[in-house]
Amino acid sequence: MNAPDAALATALPRIDATRLWASLMSLAGIGATPKGGVCRLALSELDRQARDLFVRWAQEAGCTVRVDAIGNVFARREGSEPGLAAVATGSHIDTQPTGGKFDGNYGVLAGLEVLRTLADHGIRTRAPLELCVWTNEEGSRFVPVMMGSGVYAGAFSLEHALAATDRQGTSVREALQAIGYAGAAPAALADGAPRFGAFFEAHIEQGPVLEDAGEVIGVVVGALGQRWYDVVVTGLEAHAGPTPMELRRDALQAALPLMQAVDRIARGEAPHARGTVGWVQVFPNSRNTIPGRVSFTVDFRHPDDAGLARMDAALREAVAQVQASGRVAVSVEPVVHFPPAPFDPALLGRVRAAAARHGLPHRDIVSGAGHDAVYVARTAPTAMIFVPCKDGISHNEVEDAQPEHLAAGCQMLLEAMLETAGRAA
Amino acid sequence: MNAPDAALATALPRIDATRLWASLMSLAGIGATPKGGVCRLALSELDRQARDLFVRWAQEAGCTVRVDAIGNVFARREGSEPGLAAVATGSHIDTQPTGGKFDGNYGVLAGLEVLRTLADHGIRTRAPLELCVWTNEEGSRFVPVMMGSGVYAGAFSLEHALAATDRQGTSVREALQAIGYAGAAPAALADGAPRFGAFFEAHIEQGPVLEDAGEVIGVVVGALGQRWYDVVVTGLEAHAGPTPMELRRDALQAALPLMQAVDRIARGEAPHARGTVGWVQVFPNSRNTIPGRVSFTVDFRHPDDAGLARMDAALREAVAQVQASGRVAVSVEPVVHFPPAPFDPALLGRVRAAAARHGLPHRDIVSGAGHDAVYVARTAPTAMIFVPCKDGISHNEVEDAQPEHLAAGCQMLLEAMLETAGRAA
Numbered sequence: 001m002n003a004p005d006a007a008l009a010t011a012l013p014r015i016d017a018t019r020l021w022a023s024l025m026s027l028a029g030i031g032a033t034p035k036g037g038v039c040r041l042a043l044s045e046l047d048r049q050a051r052d053l054f055v056r057w058a059q060e061a062g063c064t065v066r067v068d069a070i071g072n073v074f075a076r077r078e079g080s081e082p083g084l085a086a087v088a089t090g091s092h093i094d095t096q097p098t099g100g101k102f103d104g105n106y107g108v109l110a111g112l113e114v115l116r117t118l119a120d121h122g123i124r125t126r127a128p129l130e131l132c133v134w135t136n137e138e139g140s141r142f143v144p145v146m147m148g149s150g151v152y153a154g155a156f157s158l159e160h161a162l163a164a165t166d167r168q169g170t171s172v173r174e175a176l177q178a179i180g181y182a183g184a185a186p187a188a189l190a191d192g193a194p195r196f197g198a199f200f201e202a203h204i205e206q207g208p209v210l211e212d213a214g215e216v217i218g219v220v221v222g223a224l225g226q227r228w229y230d231v232v233v234t235g236l237e238a239h240a241g242p243t244p245m246e247l248r249r250d251a252l253q254a255a256l257p258l259m260q261a262v263d264r265i266a267r268g269e270a271p272h273a274r275g276t277v278g279w280v281q282v283f284p285n286s287r288n289t290i291p292g293r294v295s296f297t298v299d300f301r302h303p304d305d306a307g308l309a310r311m312d313a314a315l316r317e318a319v320a321q322v323q324a325s326g327r328v329a330v331s332v333e334p335v336v337h338f339p340p341a342p343f344d345p346a347l348l349g350r351v352r353a354a355a356a357r358h359g360l361p362h363r364d365i366v367s368g369a370g371h372d373a374v375y376v377a378r379t380a381p382t383a384m385i386f387v388p389c390k391d392g393i394s395h396n397e398v399e400d401a402q403p404e405h406l407a408a409g410c411q412m413l414l415e416a417m418l419e420t421a422g423r424a425a
Numbered sequence: 426m427n428a429p430d431a432a433l434a435t436a437l438p439r440i441d442a443t444r445l446w447a448s449l450m451s452l453a454g455i456g457a458t459p460k461g462g463v464c465r466l467a468l469s470e471l472d473r474q475a476r477d478l479f480v481r482w483a484q485e486a487g488c489t490v491r492v493d494a495i496g497n498v499f500a501r502r503e504g505s506e507p508g509l510a511a512v513a514t515g516s517h518i519d520t521q522p523t524g525g526k527f528d529g530n531y532g533v534l535a536g537l538e539v540l541r542t543l544a545d546h547g548i549r550t551r552a553p554l555e556l557c558v559w560t561n562e563e564g565s566r567f568v569p570v571m572m573g574s575g576v577y578a579g580a581f582s583l584e585h586a587l588a589a590t591d592r593q594g595t596s597v598r599e600a601l602q603a604i605g606y607a608g609a610a611p612a613a614l615a616d617g618a619p620r621f622g623a624f625f626e627a628h629i630e631q632g633p634v635l636e637d638a639g640e641v642i643g644v645v646v647g648a649l650g651q652r653w654y655d656v657v658v659t660g661l662e663a664h665a666g667p668t669p670m671e672l673r674r675d676a677l678q679a680a681l682p683l684m685q686a687v688d689r690i691a692r693g694e695a696p697h698a699r700g701t702v703g704w705v706q707v708f709p710n711s712r713n714t715i716p717g718r719v720s721f722t723v724d725f726r727h728p729d730d731a732g733l734a735r736m737d738a739a740l741r742e743a744v745a746q747v748q749a750s751g752r753v754a755v756s757v758e759p760v761v762h763f764p765p766a767p768f769d770p771a772l773l774g775r776v777r778a779a780a781a782r783h784g785l786p787h788r789d790i791v792s793g794a795g796h797d798a799v800y801v802a803r804t805a806p807t808a809m810i811f812v813p814c815k816d817g818i819s820h821n822e823v824e825d826a827q828p829e830h831l832a833a834g835c836q837m838l839l840e841a842m843l844e845t846a847g848r849a850a
Contacts, residue, residue, distance in 0.1 A: 207667025240701035241793030242632025368666030
């Protein structure tokens with residue numbers, strides 16, 4: 001740390017790590033599972049309790065609260081120049097059915113700790129600050145996922161989102177009314193929701209990279225684009241005993257090099273690309289019957305669309321080679337195409353500078369998973385901050401993170417937001 | 426055909442192809458399915474009806490009938506030298522739940538047609554002839570499969586077989602009593618059941634080899650031995666997005682080369698070996714989760730035990746290579762080891778000679794599947810005769826075979842049995 005940096009670090013307000021942890025544990029009590037996780041599905045009664053707690057905390061920190069038509073909650077702290085667009089942060093507080101304490105919740109409560117710290121120190125910013133709780137990020141109860149931020153950014157319409165139903169037939173519209181979070185504010189940017197001047201999201205990494213490298217802060221340079229496919233290989237089922245090898249049309253053996261290609265193609269686009277076959281179904285799936293049909297999924301991710309296009313082409317070439325054998329038919333159906341979301345270099349620079357200022361081991365990293373910030377990035381300069389999670393495990397009741405890492409990420413968030421919003425004279 | 430052969434062929438009695446076909450269609454009427462197949466599970470009421478029809482037909486052809494303690498039915502036609510061991514043939518008349526008209530039934534009714542033809546022509550053999558209906562070959566309702574011939578040959582005990590229960594809890598013992606086929610004759614050779622002088626079984630191929638080669642008669646030189654395994658590859662499940670390729674412990678990608686090895690190992694033991702992965706289970710089997718565990722089956726078949734041992738060693742070497750990566754654990758559990766059953770060269774020579782005599786395209790072939798003859802071969806000189814089935818498809822309601830092929834196989838059976846039993850002066 002050079003001398004001016006050290007002076008600046010000392011001069012900046014410090015977040016309260018103990019209060020942040022206590023808030024995380026309080027929120028985790030709503031929907032706590034016996035195994036130490038959280039089950040708090042979007043727009044459930046437990047979600048209402050968690051939202052109510054958030055609203056009370058935000059008001060106690062001096063914020064005003066508004067709720068929009070898709071149930072997104074915004075806590076606002078005015079700046080000295082009200083005409084400026086807000087510098088915002090936030091994430092979500094709904095969880096997977098067997099989710100953890102930190103996914104989403106950390107991003108919301110890190111933002112709350114920033115607002116509380118600024119209030120404690122009587123620091124006013126030039127631009128207003130906003131803290132967002134986005135509705136239904138997980139998509140466990142209602143599809144599409146990242147619903148609140150998706151409506152905001154125009155990825156799909158408010159009507160589409162409100163009409164979505166859970167397995168009991170309850171619609172998002174009904175669930176919002178039932179828990180009292182069908183707000184009056186416009187939800188979509190196109191309908192008049194305010195555009196942010198900048199957006200930050202702090203999040204646990206949900207992967208093993210930081211822990212593996214012994215680093216504390218991930219400066220998230222962007223989110224991987226995604227292309228998903230359903231592949232079906234059709235051969236001919238036959239008895240395993242009487243059918244000689246050379247007369248077989250074995251759908252599984254034909255599918256194996258394609259599944260291998262998915263992995264190989266991603267490794268050929270190192271270091272950030274991903275290729276995964278996560279789901280496989282063999283028909284008729286009988287020990288002594290040659291498989292007649294194999295279906296499997298392909299999940300390709302890459303930081304840029306040209307890379308995704310190369311992966312797509314390589315997959316199709318591998319399929320053509322298998323088809324050329326003439327012994328099986330292969331169909332490839334694209335099911336999802338999510339463009340990559342590059343984050344804002346200026347905002348990222350502020351996160352990176354803050355980590356350097358504190359001498360925290362950090363690295364640039366990409367987000368492999370979807371986050372609300374990915375949608376918000378379509379509308380405003382955006383950045384994410386990752387902190388390590390234990391063994392890279394998330395979407396699991398054993399999800400865990402170290403208090404000092406969570407505090408460090410929160411401090412980075414404070415400093416980057418403060419620099420972006422500007423300190424009032 | 427050379428001149429003496431032609432003379433002999435002319436002198437031999439000819440089976441009645443029309444009667445054979447009519448009998449097949451009559452028997453197929455008992456348990457006929459709408460799609461043209463047969464559902465006649467072992468020891469069911471339909472099996473009783475089919476057995477009763479068989480017994481009536483056998484008695485009409487001049488045979489005496491005995492039933493043993495496991496329900497095997499034997500129709501006996503005395504020879505001129507009663508002290509000689511019987512020359513026997515037969516198969517089974519139980520079917521798969523969605524079985525066909527020919528599997529098993531053909532072997533029984535081809536034998537019946539041989540007995541009828543000899544009766545029509547007033548031909549007496551030196552050795553007695555026996556026609557067997559073996560209980561529960563398919564194993565669809567009761568396990569173990571090939572139950573009647575297995576008890577006979579001592580593969581397992583009569584008590585073990587009688588105690589087996591179906592999914593409703595009905596035992597073989599109860600089912601035999603219910604349909605009136607709990608016979609008095611000893612079932613096991615070890616308990617005094619008579620040893621055959623020779624045994625023949627005619628059967629549809631249940632594979633594509635004869636049809637593919639345009640041949641009519643398969644001279645079955647033996648049945649493949651079998652070794653079956655359960656393999657489990659354990660890695661670590663993780664999110665497909667945040668987990669870089671180099672930090673993965675992907676159980677599926679690790680399993681793929683093992684599944685390929687199963688196919689490659691069998692091709693390395695051409696032409697008769699088989700290697701099949703028929704069943705695969707991926708955990709958690711989610712589109713965007715790296716598989717943490719993959720289970721699959723291995724079915725190896727080979728004409729000799731040394732070959733099976735080589736296949737076993739090659740599989741274990743492939744497993745060791747995957748284990749050496751240190752990223753996954755692999756367990757290999759053997760679940761079945763069935764030794765190969767070579768058939769009798771002298772009997773096979775008689776089938777081959779009969780095919781040559783009639784100018785029928787024929788080839789030596791191995792049986793990849795299990796048959797009653799495989800057990801009987803442990804106790805007496807045995808041979809099988811295959812005829813083509815349409816598209817190699819069996820254990821299916823669309824199972825089909827050409828009448829002229831069925832007739833040709835039956836004629837081969839007659840000539841080989843007659844030569845083996847000897848014609849009385």
